[in-house]
Amino acid sequence: MSEIPDNHLILPISKPTKGAGGKTGSWRVFRPVILEDKCIKCMMCWMYCPEAAIEAHSRNEVPKINYDYCKGCLVCKEVCPVSAIKSEREGE
Amino acid sequence: MYYEVIWVGRGGQGAVTASRILAKALNREKIWAQAIVFFGAERRGAPVYAYNRISDQPIKYHHFVTDADVIVIFEPSLIKLTNVLSRARDNATVIINSAGRSEDMDSELHKYRLAVVDATSIALQLNLLVAGIPVINTAMIGAFAKAMGFPLIDSVKEVIKEAWPGKMGELNAQASEKAYRETRILENIKSVS
Amino acid sequence: METYDVITGNDAVAWGARLSRVEVIAAYPITPQTTIVEKLAEWVDKGEIDARYIAVESEHSAMSAAMGASAAGARAFTATSSQGFLYMFEMISWAAGARTPVVMAVVNRALGPPWNIWSEHTDALMARDTGWIQFWASNNQEALDSIIQAYRVAEDKKVILPAMVMLGGFVLSHTAMPVRIHDQDKVDQYLPPYSPPHYVLNPKLSEPFAYGNILFPWDYAKVRLSIQRAMENSVDVIKKAAREFQEIFGIWHGDLIKEAYTDNAEMLIFALGAVAEQAEATAELLRKKGYKVGVVKVRVTRPFPKHEIAKLANKVSRIIVIDRDISFGWDGILAGEIKATLHEHNVDTPVTTKIMGIGGDDILPDHIEKAVKEVYNK
Known part of the structure; x- marks a missing residue:
């Protein structure tokens, strides 16, 4: 076991990264797809994504899904207030 | 200076509020006072107790008042019902709301320095009613100020007006002052009885 | 301006929160705590304090909301007692692990059954292993002052842990006694605005992160050990907070x-x-x-x-x-x-x-x- 660092503030935050299971994007059965013309840029999908796999560069642009790490849970599709996210079967 | 006070009224008569108003009035005169309440399963009409500790020094006690130097009784029927006089110290002052009818004057009362005020009539004269019940607690604070010589009745009135801005405060302040003027102190009742 | 008034322990706690300039209050009423949050709700309603009051459906949600607000960088406050405290318990533990310096007043009350609303300390003592700092107030002045001190300690960069301030049900919560309500400028001098660590839930849109994810044993142990280290650091921080409080306000309630x-x-x-x-x-x-x-x-x-x-x-x-x-x-x-x-x-x-x-x-x-x-x- 490695030595535990003596630090008084280690925070329980995580970013998408290659873990024990590799890139989690390969777990997906369904892929969420953002419909750019319907998106109102409310960032609800960004907020709710449990893997922090939805990114954006400003409030003026449609967020982008990081398919390397998106597991395909489709929470984003559920929370989208304007049904601007559809799901597609992987491989189709 | 150290006094312990028991207020006994019925649920809805405002004994708790009276003890707090008294403490606030004393605070204006740099006298340290606690106002303690016992909350149980009270309903309107059931006996309710409130307490004060009053001193020129900060008080560190945190228990209920067991025996008192001053007992304020909101209606004579509470004497028998609660047996509150068993908690009076020797030389205690008992302040009672009564129209002075002989049947109100429990024989036990004669052991104490007695202050009598007809708070119910004062409330009715001022039309001071809440949900049809005469409000007597502010009059009883006026009676306390007269019987004990503190706090100043002006302090009592100021605190009452702050607590209920507008007409309600005005009427309650009047009730306390009227009670202050009308309270009769029976110092020598022991020798009379 | 500094004033003196005869107030209950619960009003003293509400004043402590007000003078600490709390920004988010999320609470659910329970006897004998209720009048704390009623007072704060009244002040928010009248616009006397610049805070958001979140009415929640349970104590579990109250702590969740307070924790979320704190994680987003706000100074958050809540209060509870007894059964409500137990219902909140899952989130009490979570708030410490999440390192959200929420301050909570706990009005100590016995646990049921049999049903009882009066004072007992067992409720808050049950949480002594959660990673919260625990203050106990012995009178109403200390209740007010400990809320302010609790924020100072909880938000200290060497600590970043939530803190609870206890006061006896009825014995203090409903007993009125003289309390000095401090000058706001002096409190501001003692307690600067909360400046949260970098992890507030307001990351760059381009770098989102998740909060409280699963960690495997080797990493989990590191995070939990950091709570112990922060607790150890807090000893000196509490002493300093008490000393400086005495310097500014002239009141000594003790330190630890x-x-x-x-x-x-x-x-x-x-x-x-x-x-x-x-x-x-x-x-x-x-x-x-x-x-x-x-x-x-x-x-x-x-x-x-x-x-x-x-x-x-x-x-x-x-x-x-x-x-x-x-x-x-x-x-x-x-x-x-x-x-x-x-x-x-x-x-x-x-x-x-x-x-x-x-x-x-x-x-x-x-x-x-x-x-x-x-x-x-x-």
């Missing part, structure tokens, strides 16, 4: 402990909160009767003031611990902590536990005097 009549004492009484002040008042009487009795108010139970207690205990021949609480199958909870402390520091002073005041049973000076006399001549 407060001593009374401990000079040349042959016996010490240890207690929490208003019970400790009650013991102090009784000790004053007992000193006049020739008993060399001192009182140690244990003001903070986490971090536990081990060194301070061991040092004092080593100088006396008898100790009584008054516990308004019980750990069934073991001992009074404070007594258990003190016995462990003395063992760790090789102090062999005998300790007698006196469990009193359960379910709000009044603790009279006579009760304390009887306990002292019983042990004093043993």
Whole structure:
């Protein structure tokens, strides 16, 4: 076991990264797809994504899904207030 | 200076509020006072107790008042019902709301320095009613100020007006002052009885 | 401007939160805590304080909302008691692990059944292993002042842990006594605005992160150890916060402990909160009767003031611990902590536990005097 660092503030935050299971994007059965013309840029999908796999560069642009790490849970599709996210079967 | 006070009224008569108003009035005169309440399963009409500790020094006690130097009784029927006089110290002052009818004057009362005020009539004269019940607690604070010589009745009135801005405060302040003027102190009742 | 008023412990707590400029209040009412959040809700409604009041459907949600607000960078406040505290328990633990410096008032009340609304300390003591800093107020002034101090300690960069401030149900919560309500400028000087660490839930849109994800044992242990380190750091932070409070406001409530009549004492009484002040008042009487009795108010139970207690205990021949609480199958909870402390520091002073005041049973000076006399001549 490695030595535990003596630090008084280690925070329980995580970013998408290659873990024990590799890139989690390969777990997906369904892929969420953002419909750019319907998106109102409310960032609800960004907020709710449990893997922090939805990114954006400003409030003026449609967020982008990081398919390397998106597991395909489709929470984003559920929370989208304007049904601007559809799901597609992987491989189709 | 150290006094312990028991207020006994019925649920809805405002004994708790009276003890707090008294403490606030004393605070204006740099006298340290606690106002303690016992909350149980009270309903309107059931006996309710409130307490004060009053001193020129900060008080560190945190228990209920067991025996008192001053007992304020909101209606004579509470004497028998609660047996509150068993908690009076020797030389205690008992302040009672009564129209002075002989049947109100429990024989036990004669052991104490007695202050009598007809708070119910004062409330009715001022039309001071809440949900049809005469409000007597502010009059009883006026009676306390007269019987004990503190706090100043002006302090009592100021605190009452702050607590209920507008007409309600005005009427309650009047009730306390009227009670202050009308309270009769029976110092020598022991020798009379 | 500084004012003096006769207010209840609950109003004192509300004033403590107001003077601390809390930004988010999320709470659910429960006797005897209710009037704290009623007062704050009234102030928010009237626009007297610049805070958001979140009405929630349970204590579990109250702590979740407070934690979320704190994680987003706001100064968050909540209050609860007894059954509500237990219902909140999952999130109490979570708030410490998430390192959200929420401050919560806990109005101590007995647990059911049988149903009881009166004072007992068992509720908050159950949370001593959660990673929260625990302050105990012995009077209404201390309740107000401890809320302000709790934010100072909780938000310190060396700490970043939530803190709870306890006050006895009814004994303080509904008892009115004179309280100094401090000048806002002075409080601002003592307690600067909360400047959260980098992890607030307001990351760049381009770099989102998740909060509280699963961690495997090797990483989990690191995070949990960091709570212990922060707790250790908090000892000095609490001492400094108490000292600076005294410098600015001229009031000394103690830091981790407060001593009374401990000079040349042959016996010490240890207690929490208003019970400790009650013991102090009784000790004053007992000193006049020739008993060399001192009182140690244990003001903070986490971090536990081990060194301070061991040092004092080593100088006396008898100790009584008054516990308004019980750990069934073991001992009074404070007594258990003190016995462990003395063992760790090789102090062999005998300790007698006196469990009193359960379910709000009044603790009279006579009760304390009887306990002292019983042990004093043993």
